[in-house]
Amino acid sequence: MSLFLRINEELKESMRKRDATRTSALRMLKSAIQYAGLEKKRTGDPTDPEVVAVIAKEIRKREDSIERYRSGQREDLVRHEEDEIEVLREFLPVPLTPEELEVLVREAIRETGATGKSQLGAVMKAALQRAEGRADGKQIREIAERLLGSQGS
CATH class of the missing domain: 1.10.1510.10 (Uncharacterised protein YqeY/AIM41, N-terminal domain)
Incomplete structure (x- = not known):
């Protein structure tokens, strides 16, 4: 249904x-x-x-x-x-754990080939599509900024 x-x-x-x-x-x-x-x-x-x-x-x-x-x-x-x-x-899918979310963002970074914070938009788009409503955009952004920041700008 x-x-x-x-x-x-x-x-x-x-x-x-x-x-x-x-x-x-x-x-x-x-x-x-x-x-x-x-x-x-x-x-x-x-x-x-x-x-x-x-x-x-x-x-x-x-x-x-x-x-x-x-x-x-x-x-x-x-x-x-x-x-x-x-x-x-009650109608939302089960949310992703922080660990699952980090894996998802890492995959989005790898998929987009992002190397710095300037490509945050592309990473966000890919990650949000992968999350399929199971994660908050704010959480995804925080993880993406942290991971992209650690890669250097």
Whole structure:
């Protein structure tokens, strides 16, 4: 079953169970996925990597909101955003370990032939494609900068 269909099934189930937080988060996610499809002028169901990209984007939005809510001392809204993040994370693939991530970045460096930080963009692109949504871009960037920095600029 595709990830998009799984999300639809989970949405139906949460509505049957009258789980308001889960239903709200899944409705928002389904809407964001469909909107991303409209932007790309896609017809049919989205692919799993497309869905994972939308989920990651939605999680980042909520993390940004949490920061703002905390600075505004709105703990009720912080809890709501954290609950939604928890629901969204259920649909992400298992994240890569730091060791796996370093191997992946080393392979991307080897693949692109990068020798310094000036080629960071090419390494990032290759590494993000290899990660397939299983790693945060920030983590990949940190490892790539460290590895490229140790190679000399």
